[in-house]
Amino acid sequence: MSDQTPQAELIRQSLKKRYRKEKRFRLYGMLAIAVALGSLLILFTDIISKGYTGFIKTTITLEVPLDGELMYLQDPGDSEQLAMADFQAPILAALQQHFPEASSRQDQRELNRLVGSYAANQVRDLLKTQPALLGSTKTLEFLVHDTVSVYVKHADNPAYSIRLSEQQRRWVDQLVAEGAIQTSFNDVLFSRGASREPSNAGILGAIVGSLLTMVVTLVIAFPVGVAAAVYLEEFAPQNRLTDFIEVNINNLAAVPSIIFGLLGLAVFIGLFGMPRSVPVVGGLVLALMTLPTIIISSRAAIKSVPPSIREAAEGIGASRMQVVLHHLVPLAMPGMMTGSIIGMAQALGETAPLLLIGMVAFIVEVPDGFFSSATVLPVQIYLWASSAEQGFIELASAGIMILLAFMITMNALAIWLRKRLERRW
Known part of the structure; x- marks a missing residue:
């Protein structure tokens, strides 16, 4: 014991x-x-x-007198007169209706800085499309200047530098109290391309450029990656060459993305002479970067199919190709799709390889094809974040939120497909 x-x-x-x-x-x-x-x-x-706040726009509503004498315009249908007319004058006149004491040149200059620089173009386009409005008074809504927008949205936040004079602040406060200046959802962000002025900048061009680039990436990377995985797993002989290829595929999955950008710059642009800053070249570069991920995930999906499926198909007389196409690939497709979606989400967030092939250009127009000049969401965010204006910092953060929403959606789709389509053996 x-x-x-x-x-x-x-x-x-x-x-x-x-x-x-x-x-x-x-x-x-x-x-x-x-x-x-x-x-x-x-x-x-x-x-x-x-x-x-990047999803909020600030506008000003004014009663604009479309006076021909004020604009030095008699015929809105005359292109020469349109080119020489002063379309800022009626906007200034509308502002002076609120502040009749602002009569000096200095006051007029400060008043003009309350409205965005594209307001005059808006008046010109209106008269160009509707010449009958000449001589009338029209209620128009304009985007305010970026400094005014920052002041309205962050007047009580000392972290933001307000670049308005004391007089301009009093004017803005009065317009806000009168209801002339209001804030609303920023539909401009989703309906326009890039701009030099934050209040007029949008992300539509970058979204379309990303979608076009992702289409090229998917069309190239998915079939090539699946075909390579099927060949290596089912048909390739086990020799030194196959081992060498497999090792290099695994190594390519860990190569920094900027290396693929250098490859695209040297081969697609330098050797083949393809244009810079187009979705086709961007898609080709991202397809090369995504291929190792798709090949590895597709091989893993094929390996997960039980050998009994292959043996049963061969036992009833199916050929090697029929076994692969009719049984192995359909059963492994959920895993292949999951790996492909994750690879596409990774490609969507890439910036470095696209910078090297010129997709960092300032693109105002929304791209209308695979060979149109374009940029992508991460690059647009990079451009905005590198600007000093407060409005661009807001837009950069808003763009990050949009990009994260896309990536979370793609990863959620991959998880849903895996849960919905996977089979347990």
Whole structure:
């Protein structure tokens, strides 16, 4: 009994020590998850706090007198007169109706800075399309200048520098009190391309450019990647050449993305003479970058199909090609699609390879084809973030939110497809 008691006590102490280690290990795991979630929460809070105002536009509504004498315009159908007319004058006159004391040249210059630089173009386009409005008074809505928009949205936030004079601030406060200046959802962000002025800048061109680039990437990378995976897994002989190819595919999956940009610059643009800053070249570069991911995930999906499926098909007389096309590929397709979607989401967020092939250009027009000059969402965000204006910082954060929404949607789609289509053997 004296020998058994110490032994039992040693066992109890050993169990207690093991349980304490397990509790510490679980605590470390929970702490790591808490740190990760906290970091993610801080990141999203910072992005949303800076970017939600990017989805808000500030406009001013004015009663604009479309007086021909004021604009030096008699015939809106005459292109020469349209080119020489002063379309800022009626806007200034409309502002002076609110502030009749602003009569000096300095006051007029400060009044003109309350309205965006594209307001005059808006008046010109209106008279060009509707010449009968000449001589009438029209209620028009204009986008305000970026400095006014920042002041209206962040007047109480000392972190934002307000570049308005004291007089301009009084004018803006009065217009806000009168209801002439209002804020609303920023539909401009989703309906226009890039602009030098933040209040007129939109992300539609970058969204269309990203979609066109992703179409090229998917059309090239998915069939080539699946075909390569099927060949390597089912038809390729086991020799040194095959081993060499497999090792290099695994290595390519870890190569920095900028290397693929250098490859695209040297081959597609330098050797083949393809144009810069077009979705076709961007799609080709991203397809090369995505191929290793698709090949690896597709091979894993093929390996997950039980050998009994292959043996049963061969047992009833199916050829090797019929086994692959009629049984293995359809059963492995959910895994292939999941890997492809994850690879496409990775390609959607890439910036470095596209910078090297010229997709960093300032693109005003929305691209209308695969060979039109275009940019993509990450590059547009990079351009906005590198600008000093407060309005562009807001747009950059808003663009990050849109890009994250696209990537979360694509990853959620991959998870849904995996859960919906996968089969457990």
